[in-house]
Amino acid sequence: MKQGATVTRVDDAYERLKDEILQNRMPPGFQAPEPEIALRLGMSRTPVREALIRLEASGLIELIPRRGARVLPVSPTDMREIYEILTALEPEAAAGLARSRPTAEMLAGLAEATDEMEAALERNDLEAWAVADDAYHRRLLALNENRRLSAIVGSLFDQAHRVRMITLRLRAPPTESTREHREILHHIQAGNVEVTRTVFRHHRERAARELLSILENYRLPGL
CATH class of the missing domain: 1.20.120.530 (GntR ligand-binding domain-like)
Structure with a gap:
């Protein structure tokens, strides 16, 4: 049950962050550390971290060590x-x-x-x-x-x-x-x-x- 709840939180963080990116509320070039992104969503860092990893795999962001996440530009x-x-x-x-x-x-x-x-x-x-x-x-x-x-x-x-x-x-x-x-x-x-x-x-x-x-x-x- 606990594991299922975690998956739900990760999915929620992923969908909310993806929507922020796709609607350009987090525009290309936007960069923020992980704690700031978690605060933006009102969530703990663990599901946000997993969501960011998924977003990187989707080609929407890049994770920068000790600097957080950056929304990738599109040329x-x-x-x-x-x-x-x-x-x-x-x-x-x-x-x-x-x-x-x-x-x-x-x-x-x-x-x-x-x-x-x-x-x-x-x-x-x-x-x-x-x-x-x-x-x-x-x-x-x-x-x-x-x-x-x-x-x-x-x-x-x-x-x-x-x-x-x-x-x-x-x-x-x-x-x-x-x-x-x-x-x-x-x-x-x-x-x-x-x-x-x-x-x-x-x-x-x-x-x-x-x-x-x-x-x-x-x-x-x-x-």
Whole structure:
């Protein structure tokens, strides 16, 4: 029982710290000693230490002996590599899902995320749009039931998401991206394997060009 409680505290510390990083409340370059981070969470140091080790393995922070943890920056080179991997893996995952001819019930989470993106765009709530966009990609990945793929791509989502949050208001409204999400969902529902793959690849390639242009042309804090 005690061990289970410890795991729960570690998971809680991990999720809370990851959220601080992904929402840029702990921005790239942020550094603090372990006791300060534990105080920030109102937790003891043991679960916080374990959570920091997990965050380092996810590529979000680095642990510096006697100096605590530092949130890692993400360079244009990092993002180019991340999007190259996402462009290679995600379209195949989506195509595989289309091939399986999932039911409407199975795709309900994707439909919900798409509806949320469209509603957020209408009210110009970019933060809500980004949350729904992240949910769409994670739910699609989960539907493949490939744990290794989910672990690999999920860690890349975490690294890419915080950069997207920083650049959110430096881009045009995500009208095209929202339309592409709806189109991808349509082709998955219809079982259009090759079209799903092609549209998803185009979606990732376009997003990569847009984001890399911003990173290469703006001096962003911590990046």
